[in-house]
Amino acid sequence: MLKILLTPMVGGLKYLVRRIKMFELDIDDEEIEAVTRVLRSGWIVYGPEVQAFEREFAEYIGVKHALAVTSGTVALYCALKALGIGPGDEVIVPDFTFIATATSVLCAGARPVFADIELKTYNIDPDDVLEKITNRTKAIIAVHLYGHPADMKALREICEDKNLVLIEDAAQAHGAKYCNSYVGSLGDAAAFSFYATKNVATGEGGMVTTNRDDVCEKVKLLRDHGQVRKYYHVELGWNFMMTSIQAAIGRVQLKKLEKNIEVRRKNAEFLRSEISKIKWIRPPIELSTCRHAYHLFTVWIDDSAPLSRDKLVEYMRSKGVEVAVHYPLPLHQQPLFKSMGYRECCPNATEASKHVMSIPIHQKLSREDLEYIVNILRDVDEGRF
Ligand SMILES: *Cc1c(COP(=O)(O)O)cnc(C)c1O
Numbered sequence: 452m453l454k455i456l457l458t459p460m461v462g463g464l465k466y467l468v469r470r471i472k473m474f475e476l477d478i479d480d481e482e483i484e485a486v487t488r489v490l491r492s493g494w495i496v497y498g499p500e501v502q503a504f505e506r507e508f509a510e511y512i513g514v515k516h517a518l519a520v521t522s523g524t525v526a527l528y529c530a531l532k533a534l535g536i537g538p539g540d541e542v543i544v545p546d547f548t549f550i551a552t553a554t555s556v557l558c559a560g561a562r563p564v565f566a567d568i569e570l571k572t573y574n575i576d577p578d579d580v581l582e583k584i585t586n587r588t589k590a591i592i593a594v595h596l597y598g599h600p601a602d603m604k605a606l607r608e609i610c611e612d613k614n615l616v617l618i619e620d621a622a623q624a625h626g627a628k629y630c631n632s633y634v635g636s637l638g639d640a641a642a643f644s645f646y647a648t649k650n651v652a653t654g655e656g657g658m659v660t661t662n663r664d665d666v667c668e669k670v671k672l673l674r675d676h677g678q679v680r681k682y683y684h685v686e687l688g689w690n691f692m693m694t695s696i697q698a699a700i701g702r703v704q705l706k707k708l709e710k711n712i713e714v715r716r717k718n719a720e721f722l723r724s725e726i727s728k729i730k731w732i733r734p735p736i737e738l739s740t741c742r743h744a745y746h747l748f749t750v751w752i753d754d755s756a757p758l759s760r761d762k763l764v765e766y767m768r769s770k771g772v773e774v775a776v777h778y779p780l781p782l783h784q785q786p787l788f789k790s791m792g793y794r795e796c797c798p799n800a801t802e803a804s805k806h807v808m809s810i811p812i813h814q815k816l817s818r819e820d821l822e823y824i825v826n827i828l829r830d831v832d833e834g835r836f
Contacts (some may be wrong), residue, residue: 470587470825473474473773474648475815478700504702508643508658511705512635516667517524518659519693519701520674524645525620526657528553528683529691531590532744533659533669534616536561540589545575546781546797547804548594553782554619556592564588569799571736573597573749573807576799577605584609590616595634595811597735597777598650599743603629603637618642619743625650626712628742635660642739645697650711650746651704668706683754685807714814715745718821720784722748724804725825729758729832747777748812751803757831760806766836770827775809 486516495783501519509517520526538560544552546565553563567579573596580591591610596637601619609618617638621627627634630809635641638798639661641651645656659670677688723734733751737743752760760776767774781800783793795801810824830836 452663458587463753468771470771471773471811471816471820471824472813473775473809473811475813476652477704477711477814478652482700482703485703486696489695489699495695499690500697500702501564501693501698503579504693504698505658507702507705511632511708512641514633514641514660515662516660518661518667518670518674519698519709520657520659520670520691520765521693522655523620523642523649523657524551524555525648525674525691526559526642526644527551527592527618527620529659529670529673530618530642530661530666530771531559531561532556532673533666534588534590534639535620536616536629538654539587542586542592543575543580543583543586543588544592545596546572546784546800547593547778548596548620548781548782549622549778550785551622552594552786553788561589562587563671563782564795565781567799568596568803569602570751572599572601573803574599574601575606577602577609578607580609584613584615588613590618592618592620594620594622595744597627597749598624598627598746599735599737600624600627600629600634600637600741603634604724607637612779616640622646622649622657623746624744625742625746626708626742630740631656631671632775633676636662640666645704647700650715650744651708653701656693656701658696669740686769688809699836711814712744713799714738716743718812718814718816719743719748720747721821722812722825725821726750726828729828731832744780745812747809747830749777749807749809751806753806756771757834758836762807763831764808766831767824767827772824772827773811776804776807777809778804778807780804810815 504515541563542556556563619641622644640661643658645653674691677684677686731753
């Protein structure tokens with residue numbers, strides 16, 4: 452009935468009730484069959500399935516070792532510990548990222564020091580990193596935020612010059628490239644996440660990648676009770692082992708990644724070209740040296756917009772478009788860090804937190820979904836809201 456009523460109006464009716472989610476899983480029969488195969492095999496913990504996932508992941512990234520763990524946060528923690536970071540050390544992290552980038556440093560017993568971001572890419576600013584280096588600094592964590600690679604060349608040079616280790620937080624950047632290399636292969640170690648919303652999703656899960664044999668050996672101990680052979684423990688460790696069930700899902704997800712990135716890139720191209728006609732929105736950029744993986748499509752809403760960022764978020768949600776803010780606070784303003792005595796430090800991060808808005812970009816969006824989103828923004832631009 453409703454359908455019959457609406458059909459003649461479709462052309463003129465932009466706001467047919469739509470529900471556009473921020474993320475949508477790309478899980479189909481292949482993952483279901485892979486999980487069933489593992490369950491029937493009787494081997495659900497770490498074993499050949501996880502090892503196959505590790506091998507395939509390492510091969511895809513172009514790196515010597517990949518070590519599966521329980522989450523991206525744990526992967527960061529393991530990378531830090533394996534590189535010898537601990538009490539008394541400082542680790543420079545961007546002030547604008549998901550909190551795990553910084554809390555993994557705290558969990559390792561070290562102190563995160565926040566560096567500001569470049570507003571061009573929202574990634575850590577190498578010039579500000581230089582300002583934040585002290586004689587306690589041991590490492591830099593470069594986050595490839597939203598799926599766009601950080602300035603790895605500049606960061607690499609700083610690390611070589613100051614004898615620091617470089618860790619990549621690639622939790623949002625599976626498949627992103629920097630100068631033709633996949634991220635995850637560009638530092639001493641890298642951390643990936645397979646949380647449900649990420650571009651490779653296993654529910655929870657993570658991966659450490661590294662070209663360093665010493666880091667690989669150390670992560671193996673850390674994730675398995677410091678065990679070198681059955682019930683023989685040489686050092687303190689945890690249980691961070693991935694299950695075969697997750698690995699089975701991950702292997703299928705990895706096979707789909709390139710195709711899904713291409714769809715996301717097409718969606719991004721469409722949104723970018725449409726949105727660039729609107730003066731108060733700045734779409735994300737892709738530097739010519741990089742391949743953006745478009746985990747998120749995050750735009751800057753200028754102060755000259757007809758609606759403030761927060762009002763626009765509210766309005767888009769009222770139209771059924773699940774927009775989001777990544778992230779509403781710079782890390783130094785999080786209660787956790789304020790309570791630890793952190794003060795104002797990073798003006799660009801603070802500005803970004805007030806102006807950014809992420810628009811759905813996932814691989815399940817139809818052309819009509821994308822047009823629907825653009826039409827809402829165009830209406831706002833023309834005062835129809
Ligand atoms: C998701 C994410 C993490 C943490 O990964 P989990 O698997 O959720 O623990 C770390 N850093 C960034 C930038 C992330 O987006």
